[in-house]
Amino acid sequence: MATTVVPPKLNVRRSPEPVPPGNGGFRNLVPNDGKLPVVQEYAPVPSKTGIWVVLAAISMSFAAFTSALVVRQGASLDWHHLVLPPVLYFNTLVLLVSSVSLELARRRVAVFMGGERTSDLNPALWLYVTAFLGSVFVVGQYAAWLDLRSQGLYLATNPNSSFFYLLTAVHAIHVIGGLVGLVYVLGKLRKTVLRRSTLDSFSYYWHFMGILWVYLLLLLWMKL
Amino acid sequence: MSDTTAHAAAHHGPPTTFIRKHVFSLDHKVIGKQYYMLGLAAVIIGMVLSWLMRIHLAWTNFAIPGLHLLSATGAPGNVMTPEYYLQLMTMHATFMVFFVLTVAPFAAFGNFFIPIHTGAEDMPFPHFNMMSFWTTFVAFCVMLLSFFIGDGPTLGGWTQYAPLSAVGSVAGPGQGAGVVIWATSIAIFCVGQLFGALNFIPNILDLRCKGLSMWRLPLPTWAWFITSCMGLTSFSVLLPACILLILDHVAGTSFFVASNLVMNDQVLPHSGGSTLLWQHLFWFFGHPEVYIAIVPGMGIISHVLITSARKPLLSHRVMVYSMGALAVLSYMVYGHHMFVSGMNPFSSILFSFPTLMITIPSTIIVLIALGSLYGARLRITSASLFALGFISVFITGGVSGFFLAQPSIQILLHATYFVVAHFHFTMAIAAVFGIFSGTYFWFPKMWGRMMNETLGKIHFWCTFVGVYCIFMPMHYLGMAGNVRRYSSFPADYMQPLVGVHQFITIAALFTGAVQFIFIYNFIYSRFKGEPAPDNPWEGTSLEWSTSSPPPWDNFGGRHMVVYHDPYQYGVQGSKGDYVMQDSPEKVDPAHDEP
Numbered sequence: 001m002a003t004t005v006v007p008p009k010l011n012v013r014r015s016p017e018p019v020p021p022g023n024g025g026f027r028n029l030v031p032n033d034g035k036l037p038v039v040q041e042y043a044p045v046p047s048k049t050g051i052w053v054v055l056a057a058i059s060m061s062f063a064a065f066t067s068a069l070v071v072r073q074g075a076s077l078d079w080h081h082l083v084l085p086p087v088l089y090f091n092t093l094v095l096l097v098s099s100v101s102l103e104l105a106r107r108r109v110a111v112f113m114g115g116e117r118t119s120d121l122n123p124a125l126w127l128y129v130t131a132f133l134g135s136v137f138v139v140g141q142y143a144a145w146l147d148l149r150s151q152g153l154y155l156a157t158n159p160n161s162s163f164f165y166l167l168t169a170v171h172a173i174h175v176i177g178g179l180v181g182l183v184y185v186l187g188k189l190r191k192t193v194l195r196r197s198t199l200d201s202f203s204y205y206w207h208f209m210g211i212l213w214v215y216l217l218l219l220l221w222m223k224l
Numbered sequence: 225m226s227d228t229t230a231h232a233a234a235h236h237g238p239p240t241t242f243i244r245k246h247v248f249s250l251d252h253k254v255i256g257k258q259y260y261m262l263g264l265a266a267v268i269i270g271m272v273l274s275w276l277m278r279i280h281l282a283w284t285n286f287a288i289p290g291l292h293l294l295s296a297t298g299a300p301g302n303v304m305t306p307e308y309y310l311q312l313m314t315m316h317a318t319f320m321v322f323f324v325l326t327v328a329p330f331a332a333f334g335n336f337f338i339p340i341h342t343g344a345e346d347m348p349f350p351h352f353n354m355m356s357f358w359t360t361f362v363a364f365c366v367m368l369l370s371f372f373i374g375d376g377p378t379l380g381g382w383t384q385y386a387p388l389s390a391v392g393s394v395a396g397p398g399q400g401a402g403v404v405i406w407a408t409s410i411a412i413f414c415v416g417q418l419f420g421a422l423n424f425i426p427n428i429l430d431l432r433c434k435g436l437s438m439w440r441l442p443l444p445t446w447a448w449f450i451t452s453c454m455g456l457t458s459f460s461v462l463l464p465a466c467i468l469l470i471l472d473h474v475a476g477t478s479f480f481v482a483s484n485l486v487m488n489d490q491v492l493p494h495s496g497g498s499t500l501l502w503q504h505l506f507w508f509f510g511h512p513e514v515y516i517a518i519v520p521g522m523g524i525i526s527h528v529l530i531t532s533a534r535k536p537l538l539s540h541r542v543m544v545y546s547m548g549a550l551a552v553l554s555y556m557v558y559g560h561h562m563f564v565s566g567m568n569p570f571s572s573i574l575f576s577f578p579t580l581m582i583t584i585p586s587t588i589i590v591l592i593a594l595g596s597l598y599g600a601r602l603r604i605t606s607a608s609l610f611a612l613g614f615i616s617v618f619i620t621g622g623v624s625g626f627f628l629a630q631p632s633i634q635i636l637l638h639a640t641y642f643v644v645a646h647f648h649f650t651m652a653i654a655a656v657f658g659i660f661s662g663t664y665f666w667f668p669k670m671w672g673r674m675m676n677e678t679l680g681k682i683h684f685w686c687t688f689v690g691v692y693c694i695f696m697p698m699h700y701l702g703m704a705g706n707v708r709r710y711s712s713f714p715a716d717y718m719q720p721l722v723g724v725h726q727f728i729t730i731a732a733l734f735t736g737a738v739q740f741i742f743i744y745n746f747i748y749s750r751f752k753g754e755p756a757p758d759n760p761w762e763g764t765s766l767e768w769s770t771s772s773p774p775p776w777d778n779f780g781g782r783h784m785v786v787y788h789d790p791y792q793y794g795v796q797g798s799k800g801d802y803v804m805q806d807s808p809e810k811v812d813p814a815h816d817e818p
Contacts, residue, residue, distance in 0.1 A: 046348030046426035053425050053456060057418050060460040064508075068468060068501055072479060076496030156476035159496060166471070 343433025447523025521658020642702025
């Protein structure tokens with residue numbers, strides 16, 4: 001039996017940006033003559049600010065790890081050059097492609113949540129692709145660790161290997177956190193209650209993981 | 225129209241089950257009270273630890289009854305060993321700095337009042353908010369666990385300097401498992417506070433009600449905003465530091481331990497680490513942390529003083545700018561904890577200069593607070609007394625900071641009781657006075673009953689005199705060369721000073737006993753206090769526009785509208801002597817924040 005999917009009721013006021021600044025925001029205040037209707041009743045979405053808070057914290061953490069690496073390198077003469085496992089470059093490509101697939105997903109999801117239902121829309125497909133590529137990345141990182149282990153380089157072998165494992169592991173943990181967030185997004189999409197702001201915030205996080213990884217790769221390549 | 229604002233905060237209905245109401249609550253008010261109780265438990269633990277320390281310092285061989293039950297190896301025959309003194313000292317500082325001074329003024333009051341001050345229904349991410357409390361609670365339990373595992377808690381001070389903290393149990397009792405437990409607990413604590421900042425910042429930026437611009441926020445909320453920004457950027461540096469420390473212990477890495485270190489006749493297997501690295505990472509967090517401890521107090525006492533004085537501050541904006549300047553400068557001064565660490569002496573100048581600069585916004589803040597009282601008829605309540613006390617002790621503590629800011633003087637005073645006096649005045653007393661002031665002021669709103677004012681005033685005066693008796697003599701001790709973190713003072717030159725220590729101990733025990741007046745008042749008023757009206761202090765900010773305690777959605781479904789800034793007292797042409805923030809009554813635009 002075929003069922004008809006009813007498009008969700010759209011609250012047009014919560015539609016995509018740009019929206020004028022809200023009543024509590026910049027200068028749009030209750031006027032002295034008390035005429036309230038002039039003041040708009042709209043609040044910016046907290047998850048957008050929230051994700052920047054999260055990205056700021058993660059940036060500071062990796063800044064701390066970076067400075068630990070720099071200081072440790074200068075602390076003694078036991079720095080042994082480490083050849084980066086080649087699988088890292090493949091993983092980089094995978095992560096960057098996952099950002100592309102996420103962007104593809106965003107547009108399709110926006111159309112879907114806007115009420116359009118066509119058979120070739122497939123909003124969730126590209127999100128599944130992103131999840132798959134993210135998982136491939138994490139597995140690939142594990143492969144890089146196995147590569148180092150086969151060379152006899154473990155966490156405590158020398159400072160280079162310590163930082164390699166540390167930085168890649170902490171990044172991978174955050175990517176796994178992103179995958180958990182993606183599962184949440186997919187769950188909301190299945191119930192057709194996915195807010196645009198939720199998806200936007202998730203995509204900022206995911207793209208940041210990609211940018212962060214490129215930074216870490218450069219750091220590891222230059223310093224280790 | 226109205227459901228847009230309603231949906232901006234994660235909308236959750238009123239709780240129905242006992243678990244949802246009182247345990248795993250999504251309501252920021254319950255979470256704030258849970259944090260407060262955690263802070264109260266931690267301060268009692270920290271205070272008892274301080275009594276144990278003080279008794280040992282004054283009477284070194286005194287057998288404290290029952291101490292062997294806490295640690296058979298640390299206190300054989302109830303007499304504290306020197307190592308156990310250091311272990312208790314470390315735990316005293318850790319509980320106080322993290323679980324009292326970060327939790328109570330910031331997480332407890334902040335959680336309760338930020339959504340109310342912003343006119344919101346709740347925090348934007350209530351599940352993360354609940355997680356932030358329970359994560360902090362887990363961290364608290366883990367830290368408590370260290371008393372009972374292995375040979376006790378770590379003895380390296382709350383600062384856990386490497387290599388002592390990083391080499392393992394060869395360094396002494398508690399340096400093996402104790403350090404790992406400490407670092408794990410603190411790492412969990414960092415995560416909890418980051419979840420908190422995740423809620424505070426979006427609430428203040430995005431969920432303000434109609435008419436509420438940033439400049440119209442009450443001062444405590446500005447203080448919590450600035451503190452959240454500091455917490456966000458500093459706790460996320462302590463977390464990596466703790467991870468590196470744990471790895472040095474359990475994974476055999478050498479981040480913090482240099483090569484060829486000999487300890488207790490053993491050559492340690494580490495290679496090439498940087499001991500100074502720990503100090504840099506820790507103090508990059510550590511200095512903003514002390515401002516995290518004090519800035520909410522500054523906001524709270526300003527709020528209390530304005531309400532008690534019935535007049536606004538000399539300048540609302542300068543107060544906010546000064547708190548912001550404190551936050552920014554706090555990241556540039558951390559090296560003043562490291563003047564004698566062996567780092568390049570030139571860098572001491574680079575840190576000393578901003579440290580002297582940071583006295584400027586601090587001074588501005590106390591001068592504005594004091595100066596705003598000029599011409600006021602201050603209503604003397606327990607809350608306003610503690611607010612005045614805050615100013616007094618913060619000035620006292622700040623003045624000693626001036627001396628410590630200069631490397632040439634700090635070489636003599638580093639690691640002496642002069643430093644102990646300085647940070648106890650600024651943190652232990654000033655920040656705690658801020659907590660007390662906030663408690664007496666906001667207890668009616670939070671628990672719906674009035675506290676006993678007479679007991680509150682007795683509490684204030686005894687505490688005020690007591691803390692000066694405890695910590696003023698420490699300046700003299702420091703200048704006389706009394707080294708800190710020593711469990712006893714057998715040296716010849718120290719003998720004349722032991723009497724001073726005994727005086728301090730007696731003052732400390734007296735002041736500690738006085739705190740039971742507060743605890744009795746708190747517990748009694750919680751159950752038997754007079755029911756509180758909506759606005760017992762005739763305040764103007766939004767918390768006084770709702771019932772005591774507020775309903776589950778803070779304002780009973782009303783969408784609050786704010787017409788002017790929260791400090792409209794003594795308005796010309798007004799009927800009463802104050803205009804509530806959500807009252808449409810006209811005020812003079814020249815004396816209003818836009």
